[in-house]
Amino acid sequence: xAAPKKGRSHGAQSRxxxxxxxxxxxxxxxxxxxxxxxxxxxxxxxxxxxxxxxxLKAKSEPGQKNAVNQTNMNTAVSIIERRVNGLGVTESxxxxxxxxxxxxxxxxxxxxxxxxxxxxxxxQLYFRPxxxxxxxxxxxxxxxxxxGSGNGKAxxKAxxKAxxxxxxxxxxxxxxxxxxxxxxQGRAVTDALKADTSPxxxxxxxxxGKPxxxxxPTPDAATAALQKKFTDLDCTDKAARSQVTxxxxxxxxxxxxxxxSSGQWExxxxxxxxxxxxxxxxAQATINQQTxxxxxxxxxTGGGSKKFAKITSKLSQQQPPMNQFAIVLDGDxxxxxxxxxxxxxxxxxxxxxxxxxxxxxxxxxxYGALPLSFQEQSVTTVxxxxxxxxxxxxxxxxxxxxxxxVIYLVVYYRGLSLIALASLLVSxxxxxxxxxxxxxxxxxxxxxxxxxxxIVAIGITADSFIVFFERIRDEIREGRSLRPSVERAWPxxxxxxxxxxxxxxxAAAVLFVVTVGKVQGFAFTLGLTTVLDVxxxxxxxxxxxxxxxxxKFFASGHPWSGLDPKRLxxxxxxxxxxxxxxxxxxxxxxxxA
Amino acid sequence: xxxxxxLGARLxxxxxxxDFIGKRKIWYGISILITITAIVGLAxxxxxxxxxxxxxxxxxxxxxxxxAGSAERSAEAASGHDAIVQELGTGGLRIQISxxxxxxxxxxxxxxxxxxxxxxxxxxxxxxxxxxxxxxxxKAWTGxxxxxxxxVIYLAIAFEWRMAIAALVALxxxxxITVGIYALVGFEVTTGTVIGLLTILGYSLYDTVVVFDxxxxxxxxITKQTRYTYSEIAxxxxxxxxxxxxxxxxxxxxxxxxxxxxxxGFLGAGMLNDISLSLFVGLAAGAYSSIFIATPLVADLKERxxxxxxxxxxVLAKRAAAAAKGESAExxxxxxxxxxxxxxxxxxxEGAAVVGPRHQPASRNRGRGxxxxxxx
Numbered sequence: 029x030a031a032p033k034k035g036r037s038h039g040a041q042s043r044x045x046x047x048x049x050x051x052x053x054x055x056x057x058x059x060x061x062x063x064x065x066x067x068x069x070x071x072x073x074x075x076x077x078x079x080x081x082x083x084l085k086a087k088s089e090p091g092q093k094n095a096v097n098q099t100n101m102n103t104a105v106s107i108i109e110r111r112v113n114g115l116g117v118t119e120s121x122x123x124x125x126x127x128x129x130x131x132x133x134x135x136x137x138x139x140x141x142x143x144x145x146x147x148x149x150x151x152q153l154y155f156r157p158x159x160x161x162x163x164x165x166x167x168x169x170x171x172x173x174x175x176g177s178g179n180g181k182a183x184x185k186a187x188x189k190a191x192x193x194x195x196x197x198x199x200x201x202x203x204x205x206x207x208x209x210x211x212x213q214g215r216a217v218t219d220a221l222k223a224d225t226s227p228x229x230x231x232x233x234x235x236x237g238k239p240x241x242x243x244x245p246t247p248d249a250a251t252a253a254l255q256k257k258f259t260d261l262d263c264t265d266k267a268a269r270s271q272v273t274x275x276x277x278x279x280x281x282x283x284x285x286x287x288x289s290s291g292q293w294e295x296x297x298x299x300x301x302x303x304x305x306x307x308x309x310x311a312q313a314t315i316n317q318q319t320x321x322x323x324x325x326x327x328x329t330g331g332g333s334k335k336f337a338k339i340t341s342k343l344s345q346q347q348p349p350m351n352q353f354a355i356v357l358d359g360d361x362x363x364x365x366x367x368x369x370x371x372x373x374x375x376x377x378x379x380x381x382x383x384x385x386x387x388x389x390x391x392x393x394x395y396g397a398l399p400l401s402f403q404e405q406s407v408t409t410v411x412x413x414x415x416x417x418x419x420x421x422x423x424x425x426x427x428x429x430x431x432x433x434v435i436y437l438v439v440y441y442r443g444l445s446l447i448a449l450a451s452l453l454v455s456x457x458x459x460x461x462x463x464x465x466x467x468x469x470x471x472x473x474x475x476x477x478x479x480x481x482x483i484v485a486i487g488i489t490a491d492s493f494i495v496f497f498e499r500i501r502d503e504i505r506e507g508r509s510l511r512p513s514v515e516r517a518w519p520x521x522x523x524x525x526x527x528x529x530x531x532x533x534x535a536a537a538v539l540f541v542v543t544v545g546k547v548q549g550f551a552f553t554l555g556l557t558t559v560l561d562v563x564x565x566x567x568x569x570x571x572x573x574x575x576x577x578x579x580k581f582f583a584s585g586h587p588w589s590g591l592d593p594k595r596l597x598x599x600x601x602x603x604x605x606x607x608x609x610x611x612x613x614x615x616x617x618x619x620x621a
Numbered sequence: 622x623x624x625x626x627x628l629g630a631r632l633x634x635x636x637x638x639x640d641f642i643g644k645r646k647i648w649y650g651i652s653i654l655i656t657i658t659a660i661v662g663l664a665x666x667x668x669x670x671x672x673x674x675x676x677x678x679x680x681x682x683x684x685x686x687x688x689a690g691s692a693e694r695s696a697e698a699a700s701g702h703d704a705i706v707q708e709l710g711t712g713g714l715r716i717q718i719s720x721x722x723x724x725x726x727x728x729x730x731x732x733x734x735x736x737x738x739x740x741x742x743x744x745x746x747x748x749x750x751x752x753x754x755x756x757x758x759x760k761a762w763t764g765x766x767x768x769x770x771x772x773v774i775y776l777a778i779a780f781e782w783r784m785a786i787a788a789l790v791a792l793x794x795x796x797x798i799t800v801g802i803y804a805l806v807g808f809e810v811t812t813g814t815v816i817g818l819l820t821i822l823g824y825s826l827y828d829t830v831v832v833f834d835x836x837x838x839x840x841x842x843i844t845k846q847t848r849y850t851y852s853e854i855a856x857x858x859x860x861x862x863x864x865x866x867x868x869x870x871x872x873x874x875x876x877x878x879x880x881x882x883x884x885x886g887f888l889g890a891g892m893l894n895d896i897s898l899s900l901f902v903g904l905a906a907g908a909y910s911s912i913f914i915a916t917p918l919v920a921d922l923k924e925r926x927x928x929x930x931x932x933x934x935x936v937l938a939k940r941a942a943a944a945a946k947g948e949s950a951e952x953x954x955x956x957x958x959x960x961x962x963x964x965x966x967x968x969x970x971e972g973a974a975v976v977g978p979r980h981q982p983a984s985r986n987r988g989r990g991x992x993x994x995x996x997x
């Protein structure tokens with residue numbers, strides 16, 4: 029009865045060779061891709077490669093229920109990333125995990141204490157009077173398209189390689205133009221940071237002009253040094269920027285870089301800090317009812333109001349650009365509004381904000397730096413030596429575990445174990461190659477729990493073969509010859525494998541979604557190997573079994589094939605009795621192995 | 622091997638077997654006893670929560686000549702808190718100090734480096750705030766509950782609600798046992814333990830699902846036959862998959878044991894050890910519960926179903942009648958049971974009438990493949 033074949037099993041059964049070839053080619057292609065990509069070992073996690081891993085958890089502030097959201101987390105990540113990479117390391121990773129965690133991984137070789145300080149503390153935010161402003165680079169950057177983020181938080185990376193860093197005189201600077209609406213009390217109005225519609229040549233100002241602010245009388249030598257530093261500074265060079273901001277004390281006159289609204293760098297000489305971030309009570313992005321434009325409202329604390337009144341009364345009498353104060357975050361000028369009148373308790377910053385940039389500035393002002401406050405949850409520092417040792421131990425343990433599994437399989441399944449071992453091998457190669465490729469692709473890093481997951485997965489993978497083999501042996505016990513046994517065993521084994529692997533995968537997926545950090549690495553490996561298990565069993569083990577079932581060694585039930593009907597206890601007259609010998613509930617036999 | 626192979630064959634055919642279902646009350650009792658012990662242990666002794674849950678610092682030093690005792694004294698002097706010092710297989714020390722905040726750790730690290738005469742850069746520090754463990758634990762609970770809900774839904778769809786419930790009970794049983802053992806033995810609960818515990822979820826169910834799969838297959842058309850009761854078929858399912866269960870568990874436990882004894886022993890306490898310890902305990906519990914708890918529970922629940930109840934009555938009545946006639950229980954297999962064996966086969970079975978018309982007893986004796994000389 030040549031019944032119609034079922035579609036899904038058609039391929040594997042009728043063309044096992046083709047399926048085998050397919051997976052082998054895929055394997056070779058993946059391996060080739062791995063060598064081509066130049067990454068031949070999986071990227072190691074911080075706990076294996078050595079380094080520092082810091083887990084930060086966002087604290088929800090009272091009254092700010094919705095502060096912990098995706099946008100704020102992303103802002104925080106980019107700020108922290110800027111800070112840790114400002115240490116001169118390019119391989120630091122900052123990423124969100126879960127809804128309220130940020131993981132900072134800093135590879136070995138970094139100044140760990142400094143990194144911790146940079147990451148853990150909220151940024152320094154100061155209000156400094158502006159002394160001089162100049163364009164950061166002589167030529168407009170090729171990539172100087174107006175950037176949406178306004179404050180240059182996440183864009184500095186993109187543009188810093190844009191120019192080769194020629195130093196020289198600035199050709200133009202945006203000139204602040206005090207707006208007419210600056211009449212009502214309690215409002216600092218500016219468009220210095222945003223409007224660059226009327227650039228006026230001011231190169232002479234930066235080159236020769238040496239306006240000494242009355243607030244900070246500096247010795248001439250220091251001033252000259254500062255001036256030279258200012259002249260030499262190239263804001264488009266990332267290293268120069270981090271150098272210039274390093275170690276600047278709030279009470280010093282400082283040189284700093286900042287971006288204007290069109291994403292172009294400008295450099296500043298700034299007076300000593302007059303007001304710091306702690307003086308700001310809160311800041312909010314709102315829409316000005318009169319002009320309909322986005323503005324940022326600031327409220328100061330008691331002491332902050334006084335200080336702010338002092339600085340604004342002084343600044344409002346100055347000429348541009350010295351009527352500006354710069355909002356300096358971690359050494360970078362975030363914004364430099366000009367002041368037209370004395371302000372006290374609260375202030376409004378206006379300019380050509382859009383909602384995003386107003387929100388960003390407000391966040392910077394109210395949280396110091398990060399849009400959220402963070403708590404250090406855990407800090408792990410691992411030297412490369414110990415990480416290597418742990419990896420070593422893990423690998424030894426894995427190898428021994430694998431060896432035990434191999435011995436067990438060989439003893440129990442004899443010839444069949446060859447198929448199991450080949451499948452395990454294919455599975456291992458695929459796992460390794462995919463893990464390696466996932467390093468550069470999605471940033472997967474092999475950490476210790478992931479190694480553990482991979483070792484545990486040996487058991488899961490081996491289980492699929494056991495299910496399949498036991499099914500085949502059951503069929504043989506019922507008196508069938510090998511080839512039909514394989515084909516009959518497969519559909520049922522297939523279902524069992526799929527059902528149980530699904531449960532396993534579900535566990536891994538849930539674990540991956542809800543957990544953080546170390547646990548995720550484990551869950552990911554477990555999920556990956558479960559998927560690979562299905563792939564290998566379907567595309568490799570089954571076709572291989574089909575092919576080998578035609579070989580005399582297996583088909584004739586050689587004693588060493590693991591499929592010897594006699595050893596399996598098959599009995600000739602058993603078609604009718606396969607389910608029904610003896611009493612239905614067999615005699616109690618306590619040696620149930 | 623061949624003995625086990627023979628045994629396997631006899632188990633499949635039901636010639637031998639352990640009456641798991643019939644003796645279920647004993648095993649329920651044992652499980653309840655274990656569970657109570659676990660709960661009492663948990664209540665009395667509590668869990669030995671690791672540094673992740675208390676907050677503190679763990680320093681791992683390279684090989685040092687300083688003894689654990691003097692290291693403990695210097696650690697306590699440096700921190701002002703109690704310190705636990707363990708020697709590692711590598712000759713280094715693991716110094717655990719609770720109640721240290723992250724700011725103070727740098728200072729302790731510097732002092733330790735001086736006292737132990739090792740370079741500061743070689744000391745690994747693992748610092749955790751007290752809320753970190755709580756976060757992990759909360760996430761673990763969330764994960765546990767989400768997973769349980771999803772798996773119950775899945776099992777209820779793929780199998781039936783009774784199996785879903787039984788699997789859930791078995792799962793809770795496994796977790797209770799594992800946690801209880803942790804409480805009783807006093808193993809430290811760390812993040813690694815939580816990971817291991819969560820993995821048991823998948824593994825325990827994996828095992829259960831394989832048995833259920835066989836049970837589902839065996840009982841597909843159960844109401845169309847009158848030979849066996851549900852419990853009897855369930856028992857055969859367990860026995861039939863027993864060899865597989867043992868093999869699977871052995872194969873799963875071997876690498877974990879490797880991790881636990883070799884990886885852990887080599888490094889002393891560490892994440893590898895923590896994960897593998899809870900996995901080891903949980904895997905063993907999972908294998909036990911799928912055989913002794915989950916399947917008997919399904920049978921128990923199923924026997925309450927009116928249809929199955931009626932079936933049991935019919936079966937018993939038939940047996941009584943057969944006994945009266947002196948007939949053996951070897952009566953031809955009934956149709957329903959035979960069919961389920963063939964129904965999802967692909968049909969290239971050497972052209973034999975595998976999927977013959979149903980209810981045709983002749984197909985039972987088709988003797989396909991014989992006499993082929995392929996078997997003795």
